[in-house]
Amino acid sequence: MVELVSKIQKVSLFLTEYCADAFTYFRYCGISPFQDKTRKLFYKILIEAHALEKGLSLANPRSLFGVAKIRFLMKAVERYDLSFSRLPAEKVCGIFHTYLEMHRALGVENPLLDEMAAFLDRYEKTNAISPDGGLRRLEEEAYDAFPDAARLLVSRHSNRMFAEDFLPRADVEQIVRIAQSAPSQCNRQSAKAYFFQNREDIDRLLKLQAGSAGFSGGVNNLFVITSDLAAWGGAQQRNQAYVDGALFAMNVMLACHAMEVASCPLNLAVTHKVEKSIKQVGGIGLDERLIMMIAVGRPVSRNKLKVARSPRRPLHEILVAKLAGEGGVS
Ligand SMILES: Cc1cc2nc3c(=O)[nH]c(=O)nc-3n(C[C@H](O)[C@H](O)[C@H](O)COP(=O)(O)O)c2cc1C
Incomplete structure (x- = not known):
């Protein structure tokens, strides 16, 4: 009898835990209507921008790829609250610069490219953005600090x-x-x-x-x-x-x-x-x-290799340290 009760408890725990998983995920995930709008937009911009950055790192990106994403990103960063984290805006601007350079090198002209250049000129100045995204530097000295x-x-x-x-x-x-x-x-x-x-x-x-x-x-x-x-x-x-x-x-x-x-x-x-x-x-x-x-x-040779930069969030956004001697630990 005791064994049977224990088995029933174990099985019910499966049901309650999986239901709680479903509830927590639905309540807090990035498409939940209950999640904070700025946090949702933060991740949405990073995800959409990454698709463009990834495109730039392919061997032969299609000319004018990702038009819908570019249009979305120009609008999204405008309404994004920079005080939450500057990374999405820095990343988008860095990627746009690389995108423009790539198209200039190919001799492509298009009104979208002019629009992107005008956007960068205005948005970066107004918000003092330092662009950080596009392709990664692979030189050894990039790691000297480590x-x-x-x-x-x-x-x-x-x-x-x-x-x-x-x-x-x-x-x-x-x-x-x-x-x-x-x-x-x-x-x-x-x-x-x-x-x-x-x-x-x-x-x-x-x-x-x-x-x-x-x-x-x-x-x-x-x-x-x-x-x-x-x-x-x-x-x-x-x-x-x-x-x-x-x-x-x-x-x-x-x-x-x-x-x-x-x-x-x-x-x-x-x-x-x-x-x-x-x-x-x-x-x-x-x-x-x-x-x-x-x-x-094996990677292709260094002179042909392109790698997405994938910039990281600043440390203070991801490290929550309660250190002894700084008032955090008694
Ligand atoms: C679980 C996981 C799934 C990923 N899926 C993909 C994928 O489907 N396609 C892709 O091109 N990159 C994928 N990536 C690579 C990420 O885009 C990449 O790790 C991220 O941009 C950071 O860049 P880094 O790996 O160059 O540091 C994935 C990474 C992880 C950890």
Whole structure:
């Protein structure tokens, strides 16, 4: 009887915890009518601007790509409250400058480009904006301020221009061996790495992923990272597959970088139906949770390589430190 009650309690906890997840997400997510408008606009601008920045980092961006996004961004930054964070506006301006430079170099003329130039001239002056976005400087001295070991971390970047080579098995094994140094809860090591080089598999997988348009054809080496659900139990652990899986995935990217292999994480923010199709194509068990895909490969040569700058938020926006000696800790 006691066992039965305990089982019922465990099952009800699943229901209440998943309902609470749904409620919390709906209440606070970026499309919730109850979320603060400025915070929503902050993220919306960063997300839309990133699509343009990503476009700039492709091997052959289409002339005048992203017109609707550019129009949205010009309007959005005008109504955005800069006192919340200056990053969205700085990022948009940096990206617009790079976009204009790219089109000037191609000799393209268009009223939209004149509109963007006029917008920059006025908006930057009125708001004292220092543009920060576009393409990333990859020179070594950009990392001079960091200790040697930290340079591996700060020099990693998402790469969307790969050389054609297939990675040899020895390199793939070495990457995964290094990535296995990732910590995991109780050392249960639920994460798994599937690796693909077959063109047909990669095309089908990337079509289902949908975040690699514009560079998927150049991906010849692809990881799919998963986490085994059998490693987890009880409603309290419902999200741990993602925690352990994401730590492992990060380590895969750092291991790649340490071995001079470029990488680009690819989101698997998909419905259950798409998740099932990906598992079918990849021969992945139904009892695994998809974490993310990672496109990998040798980067193209430095003189051809373009990388999105992806500027970071200022430290004070993300570090909340209550330090001893500063009145925060008694
Ligand atoms: C979970 C996750 C999913 C991502 N999905 C995509 C994607 O689908 N397509 C893409 O081009 N980049 C994707 N990225 C790469 C981000 O755009 C990139 O990490 C971000 O702009 C920061 O740039 P950096 O990686 O160069 O530091 C993803 C990154 C993460 C962490």
